[in-house]
Amino acid sequence: MNIIQGKHYAIVPQARWRRRYVLTVIKDGTVEIRIPASWKEQKISEVMFRHRRWLAKRAEELEARREKEANKISIDWCxxxxxxxxxxxxxxxxxxxxxxxxxxxxTIRKRRLTGARTRWGSCNSMGDISLSWRLMLTAPELRDYVVIHELAHRRHMNHSPRFWAEVARWCPDYKERRTRLRTSGGEIG
Ligand SMILES: [Zn+2]
Incomplete structure (x- = not known):
């Protein structure tokens, strides 16, 4: 079966005839999203977006339980x-x-997924944001930091103090996350 496993949630496709989706929290705290197999990624994203606060709350609960494991991903995953x-x-x-x-x-204009090993993400003046799928090998909060960093470039196309103030507004512990990301390898544009 095709299962997309996130750190906090698992997307489980179901039989095509099923029309409804089901969000549940399974034993280990993982949020399980059962969706009709015919659904496209866009629709999955929409459902997750609609329930984002609920998902975030569940994710927090999971995070608290697994704090020690937050920064490592098992060999099997890699x-x-x-x-x-x-x-x-x-x-x-x-x-x-x-x-x-x-x-x-x-707002974002285009989004592009790269396989870059040395650059986690970038943003150009047109509002196109690129992110490397290799970010999936890092902890969820580090992915959030990269996303916030690139979005902050929509306001400041540089690394000026004003840019970092914008990042800090949404990610107060960005310095710590930046350091952790550096030790994971790769840079950020
Ligand atoms: Zn940057």
Whole structure:
């Protein structure tokens, strides 16, 4: 079965005849989203976006329980094929991008998924944002930091103190996250 496993949630396709989706919290705290197999990624993102506060609350509960594991991902995960990670990234990263763009009252023109090893993300003056699917190999809060960083470039196309003030507004502990991301390898544009 094709299962897209996020750090906090699992997307489980169901039989095509099923029309409704079901959100549940399973035993280990993972949010399980059962969706009709015919659904496109866009629709999954829409459902997650609609229930984002609920999902965030559940994710927090899970995070509290698994605090010690937050920064590591098991070997099994890393051995999954690139295509799997791309698919998971299109749901997870684009969903984060939608949520943060909404929170920060910003718009995005195009979004692009890269496989870059040395650059986590970038944003150009047109409002096109690129993110590397390899971010999926980092902790969820580090993905949020990269998303916030790139979105903040929609207001300041530089790394000026005003830019960092914008990042800090949405991510007060950005310095710590930035350091953790550096130790994971890669840079951020
Ligand atoms: Zn930057």
């Amino acid at each position: 051995e999954l094929p690139d295509t799997w990670w791309r698919k998971a990234a299109r749901v997870d990263l684009w969903n984060r991008l939608d949520i943060w763009a909404d929170e920060m009252s910003l």
